[in-house]
Amino acid sequence: MGTTTPVWNGIVLAGGRSSRMGRDKAMLPWRGHTLLDHMRGRLREAGAARVVISGAYPDPDAIPDEIGDGGPAAALAQLAPKLDDGVWLLVPVDMPLLDTALLDTLAAMADEAASRRSLRAIHEALEGGVIAVDGWRSRLINCNTPAEWDTLIADTDD
Numbered sequence: 634m635g636t637t638t639p640v641w642n643g644i645v646l647a648g649g650r651s652s653r654m655g656r657d658k659a660m661l662p663w664r665g666h667t668l669l670d671h672m673r674g675r676l677r678e679a680g681a682a683r684v685v686i687s688g689a690y691p692d693p694d695a696i697p698d699e700i701g702d703g704g705p706a707a708a709l710a711q712l713a714p715k716l717d718d719g720v721w722l723l724v725p726v727d728m729p730l731l732d733t734a735l736l737d738t739l740a741a742m743a744d745e746a747a748s749r750r751s752l753r754a755i756h757e758a759l760e761g762g763v764i765a766v767d768g769w770r771s772r773l774i775n776c777n778t779p780a781e782w783d784t785l786i787a788d789t790d791d
Contacts, residue, residue, distance in 0.1 A: 641720035641740045643676030645669065648688035648698040648708050653777045659688065659726045661782065668726050676724065679736035687712055688726075727775045730789070 647659040647669055654661075659669035666674070669690065676684045687708045689697035696715055700707035709723075722740055724731055776782040 640682050641680070641722055642683040642685065642716075643673075643679075643681035644685050644687055644712065644721055644723045645672045645676065645726050646687050646705055646708055646723055647672075647690065647726040649704070650702070654782065655779060658776070659690070661776075663729050668729055671729055672724055672726050672731070675731055675733060675736060676722070679733040679740060681722065681740075685712070685716065725775055727777065729776075729785070730774055 645659075651658045659667060661668045663671045669686065673684050673686065684694060686692055686695040687698065688695060696712060698708060699711045703710070705723075705725075720740070722736065724736075774785065776785050
């Protein structure tokens with residue numbers, strides 16, 4: 634790994650139907666903001682030069698999904714031709730516990746993979762793509778249902 638983090642950009646994956654949640658997860662309230670604003674802010678705090686929203690939102694940096702019900706893979710397929718080349722770190726909108734330390738670590742890993750364009754090459758550069766998450770496991774919790782959301786809120790109340 635290099636000694637400096639390359640310039641990188643962020644994508645908040647906020648498209649989809651949120652069908653298991655029953656309402657738009659991106660608009661859920663989180664510590665005085667929406668989850669969408671929170672995740673965008675986390676990427677900016679971690680150093681993203683640009684943050685793009687994947688999903689139909691009234692935001693100049695939002696790119697609506699053109700492929701319905703295709704999940705994250707479809708979102709990436711439709712985003713790729715619309716974005717500049719470079720390093721892009723993707724985060725789901727429903728993981729509010731991601732912190733800047735973890736995002737900094739992930740962005741720094743891009744130094745090794747930035748010049749490789751295929752998923753296979755990136756996978757090999759990351760030695761199988763396995764990242765030890767022991768210290769971060771609690772930060773990688775996402776919420777897909779009202780019960781999961783309620784548990785997260787209860788567990789993180791200050």
